[in-house]
Amino acid sequence: MPDLLVKAVESEKELEQFIKLPWTIYRNNPNWVPPLIAEQRKMLDPGHNPFFQHARAAYFLAVKDGEYLGRISAHVDDNSNKFHGEKCGFFGFFESVDDLNVAKALFTAKNQNAFPAGRTKGNNLP
Structure with missing residues (x-):
């Protein structure tokens, strides 16, 4: 999908x-x-949302030729990480058209752009 773009919201x-x-x-x-x-x-x-008093989130959209094809969010919950002694990140709000390239692009963008360096654990971290 050469014209596929994943952009931060x-x-x-x-x-x-x-x-x-x-x-x-x-x-x-x-x-x-x-x-x-x-x-x-x-x-x-x-x-x-009180979650954001101790957490951060980033949102991403996959777009091709002006058409939105997918979305994903990335979250870091500082309270959870402190309590569990972890450096964990999470994702959510994942939706995609039935196209593996769109899904891969969303997860790649989430992993490369949203999680601070040093995240060692999380759902679908590389």
């Missing part, structure tokens, strides 16, 4: 794309139950 408009991407991916799935958009916004807003 840096604006409110991109955050809206991040939140609403599942509606595009699952639009034809009769079993998909969409989350409430307002709840998703609150969950990702450091001003409303």
Whole structure:
């Protein structure tokens, strides 16, 4: 996928794309139950979610030819790491069209750009 770009979410408009991407991916799935958009916004807003008092997150979108194809988030929870004596990172909000290249690109971007150096443990760290 030569024109595939994975970019960090840096604006409110991109955050809206991040939140609403599942509606595009699952639009034809009769079993998909969409989350409430307002709840998703609150969950990702450091001003409303106490998780961000001790944690950091970065969000990424996969884009090709102006079409959003996937998303992923990366998290570091300082309280959890301190409690467990670890340097651990996590991912979440993973959604992708049915394309292995998109999924690989999202996980690569998450691993290369979001986790601080020295993370030695986590779900899907290299």
